[in-house]
Amino acid sequence: MESIMDIEGATLADNISMTLEQQAMASDQEAIKKKTIVSREDRRTVGEIYTEDPRMTCRNVNVHYGDNHAIIDANIDIGRNEVLAMIGPSGCGKSTFLRCLNRMNDTVEGCRVTGEITLDGQDIHGKNIDVVPLRAQIGMVFQKPNPFPKSIFDNVAYGPKIHGLASNKSDLEEIVETSLQKAGLWEEVKDRLNLPGTGLSGGQQQRLCIARAIAVSPEVILMDEPCSALDPIATARIEELIAELRKQYSIVIVTHSMQQAARVSGRTAYFHLGDLIEVGETERVFTNPRHQLTEDYITGRFG
Amino acid sequence: MSTTFIISLLLGLSIAGYFFGYRRSITLASPIGGVKNLHSRPAYYGMLVALWCGLPTFIIFLVWQSLEPSIISSLMIADLPLDYQNLPKNQLGLIINDIKNLATGNIVAGEKNAIMHAAANHYVQLQILSKWIKGGALLVLGLITLIIVCRRITPEQRARNHVEKIIRIVLFCCSTIAILTTLGIILSVLFESIRFFKAVPITDFLFGLKWSPQTAIRADQVGSSGAFGAVPVFIGTMMISAIALFIAVPIGLMSAIYLSEYAGKKFRTIAKPLLEILAGIPTVVYGFFAALSVAPFIRQTGGLLGLDVSSESALAAGLVMGIMIIPFVSSLSDDVINAVPQSLRDGSYALGATRSETIRNVVVPAALPGIIGGILLAASRAIGETMIVVMAAGLSARLTANPLETVTTITVQIVTLLVGDQEFDSPKTLAAFALGLLLFVATLILNVIALVVVRKYREQYE
Numbered sequence: 001m002e003s004i005m006d007i008e009g010a011t012l013a014d015n016i017s018m019t020l021e022q023q024a025m026a027s028d029q030e031a032i033k034k035k036t037i038v039s040r041e042d043r044r045t046v047g048e049i050y051t052e053d054p055r056m057t058c059r060n061v062n063v064h065y066g067d068n069h070a071i072i073d074a075n076i077d078i079g080r081n082e083v084l085a086m087i088g089p090s091g092c093g094k095s096t097f098l099r100c101l102n103r104m105n106d107t108v109e110g111c112r113v114t115g116e117i118t119l120d121g122q123d124i125h126g127k128n129i130d131v132v133p134l135r136a137q138i139g140m141v142f143q144k145p146n147p148f149p150k151s152i153f154d155n156v157a158y159g160p161k162i163h164g165l166a167s168n169k170s171d172l173e174e175i176v177e178t179s180l181q182k183a184g185l186w187e188e189v190k191d192r193l194n195l196p197g198t199g200l201s202g203g204q205q206q207r208l209c210i211a212r213a214i215a216v217s218p219e220v221i222l223m224d225e226p227c228s229a230l231d232p233i234a235t236a237r238i239e240e241l242i243a244e245l246r247k248q249y250s251i252v253i254v255t256h257s258m259q260q261a262a263r264v265s266g267r268t269a270y271f272h273l274g275d276l277i278e279v280g281e282t283e284r285v286f287t288n289p290r291h292q293l294t295e296d297y298i299t300g301r302f303g
Numbered sequence: 304m305s306t307t308f309i310i311s312l313l314l315g316l317s318i319a320g321y322f323f324g325y326r327r328s329i330t331l332a333s334p335i336g337g338v339k340n341l342h343s344r345p346a347y348y349g350m351l352v353a354l355w356c357g358l359p360t361f362i363i364f365l366v367w368q369s370l371e372p373s374i375i376s377s378l379m380i381a382d383l384p385l386d387y388q389n390l391p392k393n394q395l396g397l398i399i400n401d402i403k404n405l406a407t408g409n410i411v412a413g414e415k416n417a418i419m420h421a422a423a424n425h426y427v428q429l430q431i432l433s434k435w436i437k438g439g440a441l442l443v444l445g446l447i448t449l450i451i452v453c454r455r456i457t458p459e460q461r462a463r464n465h466v467e468k469i470i471r472i473v474l475f476c477c478s479t480i481a482i483l484t485t486l487g488i489i490l491s492v493l494f495e496s497i498r499f500f501k502a503v504p505i506t507d508f509l510f511g512l513k514w515s516p517q518t519a520i521r522a523d524q525v526g527s528s529g530a531f532g533a534v535p536v537f538i539g540t541m542m543i544s545a546i547a548l549f550i551a552v553p554i555g556l557m558s559a560i561y562l563s564e565y566a567g568k569k570f571r572t573i574a575k576p577l578l579e580i581l582a583g584i585p586t587v588v589y590g591f592f593a594a595l596s597v598a599p600f601i602r603q604t605g606g607l608l609g610l611d612v613s614s615e616s617a618l619a620a621g622l623v624m625g626i627m628i629i630p631f632v633s634s635l636s637d638d639v640i641n642a643v644p645q646s647l648r649d650g651s652y653a654l655g656a657t658r659s660e661t662i663r664n665v666v667v668p669a670a671l672p673g674i675i676g677g678i679l680l681a682a683s684r685a686i687g688e689t690m691i692v693v694m695a696a697g698l699s700a701r702l703t704a705n706p707l708e709t710v711t712t713i714t715v716q717i718v719t720l721l722v723g724d725q726e727f728d729s730p731k732t733l734a735a736f737a738l739g740l741l742l743f744v745a746t747l748i749l750n751v752i753a754l755v756v757v758r759k760y761r762e763q764y765e
Contacts, residue, residue: 107652136655146646149669158664159654209650216654 038291043072046290047280048267051079055220055250056101061115063096063105070096074115074276076269078220083242083251085265085282087258089297092271094254098222101252102138103131119220136163139213143225145205147197147212152189155197155208156180159216175215183211184241203234210241221245223253227260239264258298262286270294309364309438316445317357323453324352331458343463351462354469355452360445367437375429382425384418402426492743495736502730503531508737510534514700516720516731531734533741535702539617539710540742543692544685546621546706547628551681554625555632556674562633563640564662575637582630586690593623593695605707613697618706620696624685631681632674639673640666672757679753683746689714713738 038046054077063071071093078084078101086094096105103124105111117124124134136159147155156176159165166172176193180186185207189200197208206226213221223242227235242251242264255261261268261282268282270293278285278294289295328348332338338345376399380388387398398419401411405423456462500508511532558578562571598619605612612618643666651661667674689712697709698719720735727733 102653104649104653107649132655132657134655135653140653142646142649142653144646146644146650148647148650148665158651158656162654162656162660162664212650212654 037289037295040292040296042291043272043275043277045075045276045279047278047285049075049077049279051077051082051267053080054078055080055120057116057118058097058100059116061097061100061113061117063093063100063114064112065096065108066110070274071100071276072274076276076279078250078252079267080250081246081248082267083246083253083265085261085268086252086254086271087256087261087268087297088271088277090256091273093274094269094271095224097271097276098224098252098254101220101222102135102140104135104140106131133163136216137218138220138222139216139218140222141206141209141213141224141226144229145202145209147200147205147208149196149198151194152180152197152200152208153193156211156215159212163216165216179211179215180208182214182245183207184237184244185211201234203230203237206230206234206238207241210238210245214245218249220250220252223251225254225256228256235260258286270297272297305434306368309434309441312438313357313360313364313441313445316360316442316449317353320356320445320449320453321349321353323349323449324456325349327453327456328458328462331456335458341458342461343466347462347466348456348460350466352449352452352456354466356445356449358469358473359448360441363444364437364441371433371437375426375433378429379422379426383422387418406430489743492736492739495733496740498728499730499733499737502733503737507531508533508734509741512702514716516716516734529730531730531737533713533738535700536711536713536716536738537741537745538702538704539696539700540686540712540714540745542704542706542710543617543621543624543696543712544682546618547624547685547688548678548682550622550625551628551632551685552678555629555677555681556636558629559633559636559640560662560667563637564658564666575634579630579634581627582634584627586627586688589623589627590690590694593619593691597623598695601707610707612707613709615695615697615709616707617696617710620692620694621706623695624688624691627688627691628681628684631684632677635677635680636670636674639670639677642673643669668760671760675753675757679750682749686742686746686749687714689718693718713742 038044056078058074058076058078061071061074062069074097076084086098088094099105099108100113100117101124103113105113113125119134119137122129148158150158153176156179157166157172160172160175166175177186177190180189185204188204189208197205200208206229210221210226227238230238239260242253245251246266253261253264265282267279268285269279270277270285270289270291272293278289278291280290285294286298289298295301325345325348328341328345329338332341332345341348379402380395380399387395390398401415402419402422403426404411405415405419406426508531511530512534513530513532514535515530517529562575562578566574594615598615601616601619601622602612602614647665647669648661651665656664692712692715696711696715698711698715699709700711700716701708703710717735717738720731720738
């Protein structure tokens with residue numbers, strides 16, 4: 001694996017042979033950026049990995065799929081009430097890393113996760129940790145809306161029911177209503193709670209999935225490219241919703257759209273071929289990246 | 304000119320037509336800049352000629368073939384002397400049969416005479432003539448259509464659309480054959496049943512509690528009290544099927560869930576084919592397994608518990624039948640459970656549901672239509688099963704709810720009614736048709752119920 005990484009890095013460097021003019025421009029820009037740029041070959045994470053008041057911490061996380069080393073020594077903190085965006089080219093491991101955070105990789109055959117991931121100071125791989133309440137604490141929204149083939153009400157009530165959060169029917173109804181309200185879907189569906197969730201539009205389905213995740217009152221919400229299957233209007237609604245939800249939850253969002261990352265997140269992490277390259281304040285990362293690979297990506301040189 | 308020869312001749316003509324059409328379209332295409340300037344690919348022109356050459360001749364061949372015997376017979380009768388023609392219908396039928404036997408060289412029942420010999424010769428001549436005319440006419444027709452269609456090929460001709468249309472019509476005809484056959488079976492069963500209900504009132508049949516299908520030849524015969532009450536037989540069928548489903552549904556469904564959700568790849572690849580072998584065992588083998596192993600075992604166990612178990616019991620037949628239909632439930636359920644998208648499971652796991660909660664609340668409801676389909680298939684197998692019941696459950700039609708007693712089923716009774724020499728107008732024989740109709744209606748109702756259940760509870764994904 002290591003050797004493959006070297007080859008990849010070298011070819012990348014070779015391929016980007018710039019004209020003299022471009023080189024001159026680039027060196028001008030670098031001069032403006034106080035010459036702190038890290039070269040492409042150095043794969044150590046640069047930027048602000050740690051936060052003052054972390055909700056989740058990840059230390060030396062490595063993920064293997066069989067022989068494939070998918071995540072290499074990732075270290076990062078996820079702060080309270082912050083939105084962390086994870087960006088990077090396809091196959092860089094950002095979704096894999098996201099799925100480590102609520103141990104969804106447990107269900108994938110041949111996947112091995114090592115390193116320490118904590119939630120509120122507790123190791124989520126610890127022996128006394130049960131994955132069931134853990135996943136209730138860390139909700140997840142998927143790339144493609146995946147409402148259950150049940151009614152809208154039952155979709156939201158599913159989590160509270162299996163965790164026994166509601167003692168009676170009116171409790172359950174209240175949970176469903178507040179969850180749908182938080183997800184900004186209540187006004188649209190309050191008259192048709194008994195209709196199937198699969199009959200909603202794509203954007204509504206995704207908000208239903210968010211409501212479903214909220215219903216079990218998680219602390220962290222993981223979103224795996226939640227808008228990639230949606231149109232711009234539905235995307236805008238989800239983004240507004242993320243801004244609203246930030247007040248209560250920590251949110252980690254994987255996205256391919258750098259504009260989206262810039263719009264919704266406070267911090268941004270850039271992954272490249274399994275390495276966590278750079279972490280920092282979103283504005284800083286996008287205007288003044290410190291790693292050459294980050295700059296290559298956000299300026300559209302590849303990815 | 305034999306039938307196979309005519310068929311292969313027509314087939315050869317079609318194939319030749321294909322090549323002529325193909326070649327002609329290419330010849331036509333060369334002056335206008337090649338095949339790409341034709342409306343359709345050359346193969347479609349070939350197909351067009353082949354279909355036009357083959358289909359009409361084939362249809363005429365079929366019609367001719369079905370009308371030929373009756374036409375030849377009537378021609379022959381018209382040639383018989385008048386006093387023969389004026390005989391009563393059934394006597395004339397006998398003589399015609401004799402003549403036909405004479406013509407084919409079979410044994411003749413009545414006495415032979417010169418008139419009959421002459422008629423037989425005439426009959427043979429007519430047959431030979433018909434064959435030659437048929438072969439010649441079809442060949443000429445095929446050639447004519449071949450030439451006409453070939454000549455009409457132009458580069459602008461929409462051969463592709465034409466061929467697609469013909470294929471669509473052919474496919475439609477094929478699909479109607481299955482429907483018409485079913486309809487035909489239903490109607491024939493229905494008409495025979497109506498004949499039966501003329502002899503035995505329908506209410507006696509549907510609500511009678513005694514099944515003893517004997518009819519008296521003389522009024523003073525011993526044991527001539529025929530009773531055609533279908534209730535005991537029907538109850539027997541239902542009881543044995545219920546026992547079988549009681550065994551097969553839980554075992555089949557749970558093994559399907561284990562195989563698709565829990566089992567490793569290796570176990571699955573070995574276990575699934577093994578389970579499906581169960582469906583391939585002949586029912587006779589199940590039958591003697593039930594009669595020789597299971598039934599005595601149940602009797603002994605029952606004896607130990609102080610129960611009175613007869614040596615042939617509904618329980619033994621039902622148990623073995625249940626084992627037999629496990630693969631219908633498990634294999635089909637396994638397939639539909641595998642078809643449930645992984646994203647639904649992920650969604651459930653991400654909410655903190657355990658594996659069994661996910662299966663119960665998400666996977667099985669989503670797969671329900673397919674599971675019900677599998678159960679229905681198993682149920683219809685159980686209801687229609689005969690051999691196991693004959694061997695392990697007995698023949699006596701007893702009205703009982705006790706699975707430890709011997710019972711009988713509709714299918715078994717149909718078999719016993721129709722085995723051996725029968726006269727086809729006695730109520731005893733006709734009762735088989737009425738039982739068949741009852742079976743058909745019962746399975747139809749079962750299907751409708753299942754359909755309604757599925758429609759009400761289905762959870763459709765995508």
